[in-house]
Amino acid sequence: MFRQHVTTQLSAFAHGELSHDDSQRIAAHLRDCERCRQAYEEIILGVRLAESLALRTAPAALWEKIESALPPPTSAASSATSSVASLSAGATSHHTAPLEPEHGWLPFALNHQLLAGAAAMLVITLGLGAWWFNGPSTRAAWEVARLSGAPTIDADRINATGQLGIGEWLETDEASRAKIKVADIGQVEIDPGTRVRLVETKASEHRLELARGRMHATIWAPPRLFFVDTPSAVAADLGCAYTLEVDERGRSLLHVTSGWVALETPVRESFVPAGGACLTEPGTGPGTPFFVDASETFRRALSRLDFEHGGAAESLDIILAESRTRDTLTLWHLLSRTDDAARRRVYERLAQLDAPPAGVTRDGALRLDQTMLDAWKDQLELSWWRE
Amino acid sequence: MIAETEEWTKSLVAAGKREIVMSERETLMTEREADERLIESCQRGDREAFRILFETHKDKVYSVTLYFFGGDEALAADATQQVFLKLFTRIGQFRHDAEFTTWLHRLAVNVCLDEHRRRRRFIPFGEAFGVDEPRVKKSPEEIVGRGEAEVSIRDAIATLKPKLRVAILLKYFEELSYEEIASAMNCSKGTVASRLNRGHKILARRLGHLRASLFRGE
Structure with a gap:
């Protein structure tokens, strides 16, 4: 065809x-x-290669060179400086007609009598300029749009729109919803009863903290640029759309609708593809990912295996018996989360559902050879993508 | 816990089916308004406003020029200086119906390509046959201090054809959309997509040996 x-x-x-x-x-x-x-x-x-390029800082002396190449400031320019001071202070600037191009660079007459005043204004302005740069930066803020109700940023109610700065909390009550523009890489919709904080936003990393509630993220950036911290794991975007919810006990549930998301703690990582979900709990971290169309019996058994003490063998029996080809997502993760005896059972079922590719041996898989596990995962992904 | 999980899963599945659509019309204007006021101050000849504008954009412009010229810091500093001098002397011509950053990037692109054309008359045969050579040989200090991988990537970027190079740099340093890159490069979005595609492929083929170290970093 x-x-x-x-x-x-x-x-x-x-x-x-x-x-x-x-x-x-x-x-x-x-x-x-x-x-x-x-x-x-x-x-x-x-x-990935291109995005690993690091931003370089321009030489410190560059401004001096540029400034020295410019015509000297004039009285009129000094007068205009006050508008930056106004801008910095948040006042409304007055409007002066822009220079016409044919007038060239600064067509103002030099007025020596005003230079002293201009110098004083410049000092004030430099101070305000420094504040403008070093104080809370609007450039490091994300745009927020109210969708319904009365969302707040750091307890201040926002009208139609607002700015979420680094360290600030966006909160919705039971009747409120809001939408965040994540720099220029995506968007997050915030459901009622949610509390999120902007942790970081820079070219190499954009990070939210979801303390409670539910958010829907759509990210179109390269992988690993957008992260969400929850009380029990970090959700790392791998190019995707997903819903993430955190309850009052700090547990979270991730459901991926497009692409991939990784849920991570320093000691454990779960990869969740589209159609998959994963629970996390404080103290345990991410559970084992599963497809939401897996059988109810399968999902209950997996929840017991991941988060409850006792009955592990029985739960594993159910998981292995109920697993379909697509549930190799769960089994592949379980290989590295089970002990030797259980791991052998997981391996046998996994191999039965989707035989390992050439180069992946039973011994290698059982000793968790990462290269072999990755090769097997590459093959298994084909079944994970299918509906 | 299990029952809650079931409910939770159901609610999430339902939520996941809901399409999330962000209307561009709802994009907020605050940052743009701040830029416009700053530009108005520059147009009135306000030197401090110029300095703020310079501080805001200097590192990105410098990075674009630095990688465009294969890591030649002196050339990148000169090019950055040219970009801002042109910006400041022409800012009276700027009208707010255009995006300021697009205008700035167009200046930067022109400075890079003009300088490239100017230098082309005097530099090695390689470029005449479509292969640019990195301007700067890597020093041991660079290799040790910044890492071989970064130097390799920089060199590979420098060997891309200028228009592919510019598209890559505008995408990854300025974080522009395809439409913005198209506007800065005076071409269509399709051309931008094609240039980026070619650029990505060339980088991947030349630097395939870095794959393991790149993904291990995750």
């Missing part, structure tokens, strides 16, 4: 530059087309 390959659109797909329909079409094509999937891996490597 003829298939239109999508290799020319893969960078735009990775950057979230395509329409929803086009993205869906390409995602569907990638699930079925090995050639385009390989091309996509290549593009993603290129993206």
Whole structure:
């Protein structure tokens, strides 16, 4: 059957530059087309290489060089300086007609009598300018739009819109909803009864803290640029859309609707693909991911295995018996979370559902050889993508 | 716990099916308004406003020029200086119907490409055949201090054709959308997509050996 390959659109797909329909079409094509999937891996490597470039600081002396190349400031310019002071202080600036291009650079007459005053104003302005840079920065803030009710930022009610600065809390009551623009990489919708804080926003990292409530994130940035801290794990975006909820006891539930999310603590990591979910608990961290269409019996058994003491063998019996090919997502994670005896049982069931690829041996998998586990995971992902 | 989990899962599945759509029309204007007021002050010849504008954008412009010129710091500093001098002398021409950052990036792109064309007349044969050579050889200090991988990536970026290089740099340093890059480079969004695609592929092929270290870093 003829298939239109999508290799020319893969960078735009990775950057979230395509329409929803086009993205869906390409995602569907990638699930079925090995050639385009390989091309996509290549593009993603290129993206990762490019995004690893570090921002460089301009030489400190550069401003002096630029300033020395500019015509000297004039009285009129000094007078205009006050508008920056007003700007810094939050006052409304007065409007002066912009210079016409044909007038060239600063077509003001030099007025020596005003220079002393201008110098004084400059000192004041430099101080205010320093405050403008070093104080709370609007540039390090995210835009917030009220969707309903009365959301607050640091207890101040916002009107139609507001700014969420670093360290500030956005809170919704039971009748409020809000939407956050995550820099220029995505958006987060905040449900009622939610409390989130902006922890960090910079080119290499954007981070929220979700203390309680529910948020829906859609991120179109390269992987590992957007993170959400919860009381029991960190959700690391791998290019995706997902819903994350935290209850009053600090437990969380992640449900991924597109792409991948990693749930992490220093000692444990769970990879959750689209259609998958994962619970976390304080003290334990991320549980084992599962597909939400797995049987109820399977999910109950997994919850007992992850978070309750006792009955592990019985729970594992149920999980192994109930598992489908797609549930190799759960079994693959369980390989490294079970002891030797249980691990052997998990391995046998996993191999029965989807035999390991060439180069992955039973001994290697059982001793948790990471290269072999990754190779097996690469193969298993094909079944995880299928509906 | 289990019953709660079930309920929770159900509610999340329902929530996950709800499409999340952010309307561009709802994009907030506060930062843009602040920029506009700052630019108005610059247009009145306010030196301190210039300095604020410079401080706001200098590192990104410098980084773009530094990587464009293969790590040549002196050349990057000169190019950055040119960009801001042009910006300040022409800011009276700026009209608020255009995005200021796009305008700034267009200046930066032009300075880089002009300088590239100017230097092309005097530099090695390689470029004449479509292969740019990195301007700066890596010093041992760079290799040890910044890491071989970073130097390799910088060098690989420097060997991209200028228009691919600019597209990559605007995307990753300025974090521009394809539409903004298209505007800065005076081309279509499709051309931007194509240039980025080619750039990514070339980087991946030249630096495939870094894959393991890159992903291990996760």
